[in-house]
Amino acid sequence: MPPILNVTTHSFTDCHALADALAERLADRLREGIAERGHALLAVSGGSTPKHLFERLSRQAVDWAKVQVTLVDERWVPETSERSNAAMVKALLLQHAASVAQFVPLYADAPTPEAGLVALRARVASLPLPFDAVVLGMGNDGHTASFFPGGDRLPEALDAHSDVRVLPMRAPGAGEPRITFTLSALLQTRALYLHIEGEAKRQLLADARLGLGEAAHFPVRSVLTQERVPVAVYWCP
Numbered sequence: 001m002p003p004i005l006n007v008t009t010h011s012f013t014d015c016h017a018l019a020d021a022l023a024e025r026l027a028d029r030l031r032e033g034i035a036e037r038g039h040a041l042l043a044v045s046g047g048s049t050p051k052h053l054f055e056r057l058s059r060q061a062v063d064w065a066k067v068q069v070t071l072v073d074e075r076w077v078p079e080t081s082e083r084s085n086a087a088m089v090k091a092l093l094l095q096h097a098a099s100v101a102q103f104v105p106l107y108a109d110a111p112t113p114e115a116g117l118v119a120l121r122a123r124v125a126s127l128p129l130p131f132d133a134v135v136l137g138m139g140n141d142g143h144t145a146s147f148f149p150g151g152d153r154l155p156e157a158l159d160a161h162s163d164v165r166v167l168p169m170r171a172p173g174a175g176e177p178r179i180t181f182t183l184s185a186l187l188q189t190r191a192l193y194l195h196i197e198g199e200a201k202r203q204l205l206a207d208a209r210l211g212l213g214e215a216a217h218f219p220v221r222s223v224l225t226q227e228r229v230p231v232a233v234y235w236c237p
């Protein structure tokens with residue numbers, strides 16, 4: 001991918017090498033946060049891509065009792081659902097050394113994200129932003145966090161000057177209603193990573209960066225074209 005804007009790409013031979021490198025980088029960030037402020041705050045993505053990363057990160061030597069972990073977005077399903085991002089974080093990341101980290105979920109026991117929003121906003125208001133690190137993923141449709149193409153609240157979610165931290169989101173390709181940190185909140189971070197795997201996503205991201213074809217309208221382009229925080233792309237085939 002050509003280097004444009006403030007995006008750098010780190011390529012790896014396979015998902016294990018990528019997971020090792022990104023886990024070490026994230027652990028460095030968390031240790032720096034703890035050394036400088038006494039605590040650290042990490043936001044991770046759900047979906048299938050971060051599974052190896054979570055396994056590696058959970059074993060990193062970090063004072064995890066001083067770390068808060070949250071998600072960049074969540075599907076509005078209880079943790080008993082196999083679609084729950086929280087369930088995946090608990091099963092793979094909050095294990096081993098990281099089992100003592102404090103998890104801040106984005107799901108509340110309410111029928112819709114709108115019904116749970118007041119409780120959820122109070123919960124995330126207590127998070128001491130900026131994040132030490134945010135790890136985004138990307139779907140094959142160019143969504144990141146729950147910034148979906150055609151999302152009903154996409155313009156609000158992508159407003160880089162918004163003071164809203166979380167929003168509900170519904171979209172044709174989203175599967176179920178969502179809750180997502182806004183772009184404005186996610187850019188309040190000391191380090192921003194975009195973790196993608198596979199040739200199709202590499203090409204999609206390259207097109208989005210260059211504004212080519214339909215990828216010019218993919219929500220992930222808002223992350224790539226902002227100038228507030230450098231983006232480190234971690235990629236493997």
Ligand SMILES: O=C1O[C@H](COP(=O)(O)O)[C@@H](O)[C@H](O)[C@H]1O
Pocket residue numbers: 044045046047048049050072073074075085136137138139140144145146
């Ligand atoms: O639904 C979601 O999908 C994206 C991408 O997931 P992947 O399975 O293609 O890795 C993920 O980044 C997001 O957090 C999640 O809610």
